[in-house]
Amino acid sequence: VREVQIHPIRHDDPAYSALIGRGILSMALADLEQRYAGRRVFVVTDAHVEAAGHLAALVQDRRVGRYVIEPPGEVSKNMNTVIAILEAMEREKYGRDSVLAALGGGTVGDIGGFVAGIFKRGIPCAQLPTTTVSQADSAVGGKVGVDSALSKNAYGLFRQPARVYVDVTTLATMDERGYRAGLVESVKHALIADEAGFESIEANLEKLLARDEATLEEIAERNLTIKARIVEQDPEEKNLRRVLNYGHTVGHAIESASGFRMLHGESVALGILAAARIAEEIGISDGTAGRRAAAVLRRLGMPEKRPPEVSAAQLAEAMSRDKKSVAAAPRFVLVDRIGHVYRAKDGEYAVPVAPAALAKALEAIRA
Amino acid sequence: VREVQIHPIRHDDPAYSALIGRGILSMALADLEQRYAGRRVFVVTDAHVEAAGHLAALVQDRRVGRYVIEPPGEVSKNMNTVIAILEAMEREKYGRDSVLAALGGGTVGDIGGFVAGIFKRGIPCAQLPTTTVSQADSAVGGKVGVDSALSKNAYGLFRQPARVYVDVTTLATMDERGYRAGLVESVKHALIADEAGFESIEANLEKLLARDEATLEEIAERNLTIKARIVEQDPEEKNLRRVLNYGHTVGHAIESASGFRMLHGESVALGILAAARIAEEIGISDGTAGRRAAAVLRRLGMPEKRPPEVSAAQLAEAMSRDKKSVAAAPRFVLVDRIGHVYRAKDGEYAVPVAPAALAKALEAIRA
Numbered sequence: 001v002r003e004v005q006i007h008p009i010r011h012d013d014p015a016y017s018a019l020i021g022r023g024i025l026s027m028a029l030a031d032l033e034q035r036y037a038g039r040r041v042f043v044v045t046d047a048h049v050e051a052a053g054h055l056a057a058l059v060q061d062r063r064v065g066r067y068v069i070e071p072p073g074e075v076s077k078n079m080n081t082v083i084a085i086l087e088a089m090e091r092e093k094y095g096r097d098s099v100l101a102a103l104g105g106g107t108v109g110d111i112g113g114f115v116a117g118i119f120k121r122g123i124p125c126a127q128l129p130t131t132t133v134s135q136a137d138s139a140v141g142g143k144v145g146v147d148s149a150l151s152k153n154a155y156g157l158f159r160q161p162a163r164v165y166v167d168v169t170t171l172a173t174m175d176e177r178g179y180r181a182g183l184v185e186s187v188k189h190a191l192i193a194d195e196a197g198f199e200s201i202e203a204n205l206e207k208l209l210a211r212d213e214a215t216l217e218e219i220a221e222r223n224l225t226i227k228a229r230i231v232e233q234d235p236e237e238k239n240l241r242r243v244l245n246y247g248h249t250v251g252h253a254i255e256s257a258s259g260f261r262m263l264h265g266e267s268v269a270l271g272i273l274a275a276a277r278i279a280e281e282i283g284i285s286d287g288t289a290g291r292r293a294a295a296v297l298r299r300l301g302m303p304e305k306r307p308p309e310v311s312a313a314q315l316a317e318a319m320s321r322d323k324k325s326v327a328a329a330p331r332f333v334l335v336d337r338i339g340h341v342y343r344a345k346d347g348e349y350a351v352p353v354a355p356a357a358l359a360k361a362l363e364a365i366r367a
Numbered sequence: 368v369r370e371v372q373i374h375p376i377r378h379d380d381p382a383y384s385a386l387i388g389r390g391i392l393s394m395a396l397a398d399l400e401q402r403y404a405g406r407r408v409f410v411v412t413d414a415h416v417e418a419a420g421h422l423a424a425l426v427q428d429r430r431v432g433r434y435v436i437e438p439p440g441e442v443s444k445n446m447n448t449v450i451a452i453l454e455a456m457e458r459e460k461y462g463r464d465s466v467l468a469a470l471g472g473g474t475v476g477d478i479g480g481f482v483a484g485i486f487k488r489g490i491p492c493a494q495l496p497t498t499t500v501s502q503a504d505s506a507v508g509g510k511v512g513v514d515s516a517l518s519k520n521a522y523g524l525f526r527q528p529a530r531v532y533v534d535v536t537t538l539a540t541m542d543e544r545g546y547r548a549g550l551v552e553s554v555k556h557a558l559i560a561d562e563a564g565f566e567s568i569e570a571n572l573e574k575l576l577a578r579d580e581a582t583l584e585e586i587a588e589r590n591l592t593i594k595a596r597i598v599e600q601d602p603e604e605k606n607l608r609r610v611l612n613y614g615h616t617v618g619h620a621i622e623s624a625s626g627f628r629m630l631h632g633e634s635v636a637l638g639i640l641a642a643a644r645i646a647e648e649i650g651i652s653d654g655t656a657g658r659r660a661a662a663v664l665r666r667l668g669m670p671e672k673r674p675p676e677v678s679a680a681q682l683a684e685a686m687s688r689d690k691k692s693v694a695a696a697p698r699f700v701l702v703d704r705i706g707h708v709y710r711a712k713d714g715e716y717a718v719p720v721a722p723a724a725l726a727k728a729l730e731a732i733r734a
Contacts, residue, residue, distance in 0.1 A: 079450050079453075083446050086446075086515065090516075090521060114485075117524070122525065148454065148457055150454075150457045153488075154453070154457060154486075155453055155485045156487075156488045157484070157524075158489065
């Protein structure tokens with residue numbers, strides 16, 4: 001079992017660890033019960049995760065309260081689900097002396113972390129991510145919450161988990177498209193902060209695609225270390241944490257304009273291609289990083305062109321509504337060389353880009 | 368304007384101030400807008416407060432978003448109200464760059480503080496308490512949240528306000544019974560921590576009952592200072608903060624067993640009488656504090672006997688379910704002399720009490 005230590009984010013927070021290994025779901029509850037002696041564990045998961053057998057692997061023959069979110073996915077990420085879970089915990093007489101375990105992908109982690117944050121004014125939350133995206137990204141960092149009818153992540157908290165268990169064995173049950181798209185977050189982490197990690201991805205891509213567990217463990221450790229070091233320095237996204245949005249300005253716009261038919265990772269892959277093109281256009285990159293990124297994304301089977309029905313005008317409109325926009329001008333995180341983010345003279349990591357350069361980048365990914 | 372500074376409760380929190388004065392509602396929004404330049408203010412209040420004219424005094428001719436809770440009171444302190452407010456804020460396009468102002472009694476403050484804590488992962492919250500209870504107690508301290516169908520304050524956060532405005536002029540519109548009952552929290556604060564304050568209450572009780580504003584300002588400052596100094600040392604109620612529950616063990620039980628026909632302050636007054644009797648029974652007090660407390664509570668018009676339909680068995684049952692109970696044995700905060708809480712040899716401020724002593728205390732307040 002590998003361990004990544006996440007340092008206190010606020011002075012008063014405790015440090016916490018992410019444990020990484022194969023089959024570690026089976027020891028997670030015993031470990032939690034030992035760390036939180038006397039507390040009862042409540043598991044939040046979803047119907048997919050249960051059907052894949054991960055809930056059984058976690059719980060085994062223990063009597064543990066649980067809530068299975070149905071239907072799985074973003075459609076359930078709302079206050080109704082939050083209230084249903086809170087009420088289930090109360091009905092089963094869980095109190096302040098409880099621990100919540102969120103087992104599943106990003107949606108389960110976001111909902112479970114939020115429920116833990118407000119139940120009886122807050123109980124500890126363990127994150128047990130089961131997808132490539134959540135293992136690389138959302139399980140660590142403390143952004144939890146749900147969508148409203150009007151916007152994504154409208155209600156929530158910044159609140160760190162008490163412990164994270166990354167069991168790479170759970171990735172074996174993912175469908176191929178979701179598995180591959182989730183790896184884009186790993187590519188992103190390497191591009192912004194880890195040159196050696198990027199070389200490792202290039203060298204081990206076939207093993208990654210074959211879901212080789214040793215390779216998955218290595219990449220999980222790299223991902224969590226990068227994410228943790230960034231979030232530790234800027235938990236509430238004042239500046240540095242924005243580098244994690246690399247590829248996301250155009251990516252979010254494509255995802256949204258496609259009516260979410262494009263997966264998040266697929267959209268971010270296109271966003272990375274666009275950002276790389278911008279960096280070249282404005283002369284801060286010689287294009288090497290972009291070419292190597294494109295080659296890796298192609299081997300992952302990611303799209304290289306945006307869907308024909310998504311127009312540049314639609315994307316510009318979506319980007320102007322992005323919450324990171326300033327006065328409706330989208331800002332971009334740009335990589336100038338592999339493992340390194342460009343920083344503007346004013347110290348900002350997210351920089352405004354001239355409309356002409358953005359237009360060229362959007363043209364480069366036009367079908 | 369008097370000012371009480373509340374020091375950072377967690378190292379990363381900013382310090383905040385409670386401003387105390389007459390008619391300061393009329394300058395509160397200008398003050399907030401100056402402190403949070405560029406942020407839009409959203410006001411949460413209730414129909415009573417609006418009818419009393421306090422919303423108009425606060426807002427004047429400004430264009431400010433607002434949500435008026437209806438019906439007022441505990442019946443609306445639930446997740447439905449929280450969601451209705453969150454959705455109103457989104458519809459009116461409030462974003463992360465907002466400030467929430469909670470104008471009203473304890474219920475409004477609890478709901479508003481919770482909404483502010485989860486809207487867009489948290490925006491600053493100003494508390495503007497308008498009742499004797501909330502000015503003495505709930506506006507400072509950071510316990511926010513709502514009830515569930517099954518229990519009080521089931522969902523919420525520990526989260527400090529950004530600023531508190533105590534306008535004693537607002538108390539003029541309170542009904543007499545609620546006004547008097549709310550003063551019991553001031554008596555409680557003096558009994559546990561402020562001998563000079565207790566003497567001041569004894570000396571100025573007629574002025575207090577006449578709602579003399581200078582006297583109200585003085586008592587508000589004493590209340591907030593005591594509460595702040597205690598909460599600063601123990602924000603999450605590990606031990607010291609429990610002293611604020613003086614009179615509340617029996618008080619909560621009576622309030623609940625009466626079906627909430629007894630007001631909170633009236634019930635706590637009986638709880639103080641019971642706790643004083645226990646302290647005498649077990650020999651830690653010579654009875655002076657209890658006699659002086661009883662005299663003040665009588666002059667406030669508080670009940671001296673519990674309602675005839677509330678049995679000792681009912682109270683014992685309610686106390687065993689109290690969340691501060693340990694192994695179903697209720698614990699008591701006990702005052703050994705005016706302004707001073709008894710501390711057990713193990714350092715605990717909330718101590719177990721033999722059933723016989725408790726029975727005598729309940730007998731002493733039997734009708």
